[in-house]
Every structure is written in structure tokens, then in C-alpha cells.
Amino acid sequence: MAISDSKDRSRRSAAVAPVTRSSKPAGAASGGRPVVEFRGVSKHYDGGDVGLDQATFSVVRGEFVFLVGSTGSGKSTVMRLLIKELDATEGTIRVAGHDLEEIARKRVPYYRRNIGVVFQDFKLLPNRTVYDNVAYALQVTGSSRKEIRNKVPDILRMTGLSTKLHNYPDQLSGGEQQRVSIARAFVNHPPLLLADEPTGNLDPETSIDIMRLLYRINRAGTTVLVATHDQTMVDKMRRRVIELSRGRIVRDEATGLYARDETTREFAHRMRGDGTRPPGV
């Protein structure tokens, strides 16, 4: 394991060399307040399974972080703890300075509006069109119709779904459905976006498009946390990686081995290619 790690790292630095402009660790680079802070967090499920074991890490504003590990390693537990679908057994979780334990059950919906969530199975509302699915995220916050009419087409244009406004989810491809789900997660411009295996059901080419979209959202200032077991994707992206194994954090590389101000075009090119410069750079 250690060997393959160091090999990864050397290959990564070699590939990145041409475009490196900043080599500081991501956290230090932005120097902001932590958006997500886990301190000694454990989660024991009823029945004795350990979901998470003494996890401590923090994510600062604007970071793009991968959460990797095999099935059952605790990635989804982290996600579910963050949306307060679960409560930690011990330790404190702070999101944007708020201790999650102090949020009353009644306030949870309001808390969730500040977090965009994307899932492997998209979780779209099957009885609504693309437009209505995205609009629903605005309707729950009590947005006016005018606001909805303004924002929804915008965000769908950004995600490349302008022609699918009135299609129902079952009329879309997997990649398109995931775009809808990202559009819905981002339409409120949340400071934090969580993606649990967003490319788990998609082919490699579509996965790159989805990652590109997430990267774009990240560049707009949103902190993005992506759980995945897609090792190639993680290697190519070269972002901070937190690795979990049986609920424990076994690796936290605040790698600065990538250019933080890489454009999405460069990014996509690098993701598809093998490290050669994109045209015009």
C-alpha cells in the first residue's frame, strides 16, 4: 500500500510539473475558516457496526476534497452525518461554525438548505420535470415564482440541460440525471456541496463531465466534498484526498500538487488526456 502510494505521488508530481503555479497545500492556500470540522467523531450503529472511528479532519472554504475508501469504510457515514441524517455517537462536527449536535430536529430542514447534496442514484423526484425538480429546491425555501423563473433556467443552462427542461427523469440518460441532481443541489448556491459516489453509475466519459461540473462549482467558491471509490478519477483530479478504512482515517493528503487556478477547460483536458498541455496553454 505504502509503495503504491509513493508511486502515485511521484507520477502525479511529474504530470503536474508543467502547470504548477502554486504548490502550497490547499488548506494553507485559502487560509480561510474551516467549513467542515470533524473532531474525534465516532459513529456506532445499532447492532455494533462501527461507521466511523475517531475521525478528525477539517475542510476549509473553497477546498475540493475527495473522500476515498472501499465499501463500508465510512464515506457514506461522513456524508450522512454532515446532512444530519445521522447523529454522531461521540465527538463534535461543526459546519460553518455550527455544532451539528446543537441543531434541533425542527431546524434540520433549514440547516440542509445550506448544503447541496448529490447522490449516486440521483434521487430525483420521478413525477416532476427537470425544471420542476430544480424548482422544488427553491420552493422549499419559500422563493417567489419570479425568483424561480429567473434562477432555474440559468442553472440548467450552466449544467447543459437547456433542451431538457420539460423531460421527466426517466426520459434522461444517467449523466443527464446526475446533472439535474447537481443543478438542484447548486441552485441555492450553498456554501458546501456533498457528492456521494456521484459517478458510481456512470461511464468514464460521462463521469469526467460530471467531475468537470463539480470542479466548476468549486471554482465558483463552493466547498466540495466528493466520496468515491473511483481511484483513477481521484488520481487524475489531484485534489486533497482523505482515505478511510473501516471507519478510520488512514490518509489525509492535503496535496498541493495541482494548480488551483486551473480552468475547467484545462481541467477537462487533463482528465481526458495523459498530462499533455491543453491547446492554447
Place this chain on the structure above:
Amino acid sequence: MKLGFFLREATRAMRRNAAPTFAALATVTVTMIMLGVFIPIVQATKGAANTVRGRVLVDVYMKSSATSSDETRVRKELLSVPHVKSVEFVSKAAAYAQQSKQDPAAYALLASNPLPDTFHVVPDNPSNVLAIRSSLTPPATGGGAGTIDQAIQTVSNHKDDTKKILEVTNLVTITAAVLTVLLTLASVLLIANTIRLSLFARRREVEVMKLVGATDWFIRWPFVIEGIVVGAAGAIAAIVVLGVTKVALLDPLANDWTLIAAPRTIPFAALLAVLLAAGVIVSSLGSGLSLRRFLRV
């Protein structure tokens, strides 16, 4: 804006889930028809039983020698017996007139009036008839049954009949009550279960809504409105069926069959109001409450 939104959400859900919505609506209709038929039947049965019980009396026959002063005294004595509600006096002459009207030929043959003066003793409650009878006939010194007054010839003795009537009518009343409770329970459970099923099919939708940050009531209102609409529509369909049946079948019969025209049954309008209210309340509460399970995300 909010109410309009919830209404639109509810109609959208009904349109897009036509089959489960129809199932719920049909369930409401069928149970309401059942209730609508059963409530009047139970009431008519109870009414009939009560009418029969109301005829349970103690008849006190006077001696033919009894005078009008005897009559006044006996009346007082009868009224002082416990559980006696009222006493009705039928004189010889009145009884003769009544009987001869019913059967003029037979009474024309009689030269004189064989009928005694009679007191109809009405109990405060039919079940106390036997108690009244026994207090009117204390054991005589000779060993047989005596009477409380010299002027009394006999006290009617339908002990067995009275007992039987009381038992049967009691049983009918209790059975009707039990059936009403069971049927109401069955209706509520049936409707609630149908709603649960249709909600279960949509539990993922609810889960997603919660993840997007919808509050419980934001999710719940459309479901409650849906329940109100389905309940009202189902009840109205049942009411139409019942109304048509009443006008086409029952009303023509009512003149010939006293049970249908029994005055103690619920008025038709009130019955419809009860059904409509029950349909709406059960199905909207059912939707709202059944949803609770799925809201815990």
C-alpha cells in the same frame, strides 16, 4: 402563494399517481356505501326492538264488582309501586267498544259485556316489567299468588313471553352496537391501509424532499389536501349511489314496509353529512398521520 402551491402539488400528485389515487377513492366509496346502508339498518332494527319492548306492559284486571272508588284507590296504589312510569285505565265500556270494532260479528253475538275494567301499567324501563309484576302479586296466605288489592281480579301473566321479548330485543340491540363498532373500525382501517400503501410507493419522494431541506409540514400539506379531496370525492360518489338507490328503490317501498319508514332512523340529509365528514376526516388524517413514518429521515 403557499396554499396555491400546495393545491397544485396535490393535484399533480393525484394526476401522476392515478392508479393508487383511484384505489383510495374506490375504497372510500365502498366503505361509505357500506356505512350508509348499515347505519339506517342498525337504527331501524334498534327502533323496531324498542317498539316491541315498549309494548311490554303489565295488565291489571279488576273484579267485575269493582266500583269507581275502587278504581281511584287502585290507581293510586299502582302508581306507588316502584318502577311504574304511568298507568292507563281502560273502562269496561271503552274496552268493549274497541274490541267490538275490531270484530263486530263476534261481539254482536254477546248479549252482555264480558270484559273487565283494566289498568295498563307502563314500566319506566321494559326490563323492570317482571319486578313490577311480582310486587303487584305478593304471595298469598293460601300459597297461591295474591294481589295487592281486593278489587283486583288478576294480574296478567306473560312471564315467559315477556322474558323472551326482553332477551331477544337485548340481543338485537347489542349485536347492532357491536356490528356498528366493528364496521366503523373496519372502514377506518381499510381507508388508512389504502392510504399507507399509496404513500409507501412514494416514500422515496418524501425522503428526497427532506434531503432538499423541506420542512415536515411543507411535505405534509399536499398529502393532507390530497386526502381531503380523495375523501370528499369518495364520499360524494357514495352519496350519489345511496341517493339514487333511495329514490329509485326505497321510497316506493316505504309506504308498504313500515320498517323503512321507521321514524327513528337518521334523516337522510344528516346521514349524508355524517358520511361526507367521515370520509374527509378519516382520509386526510390518515394521509397526514401515515406520513409521519416516512418523515423521519
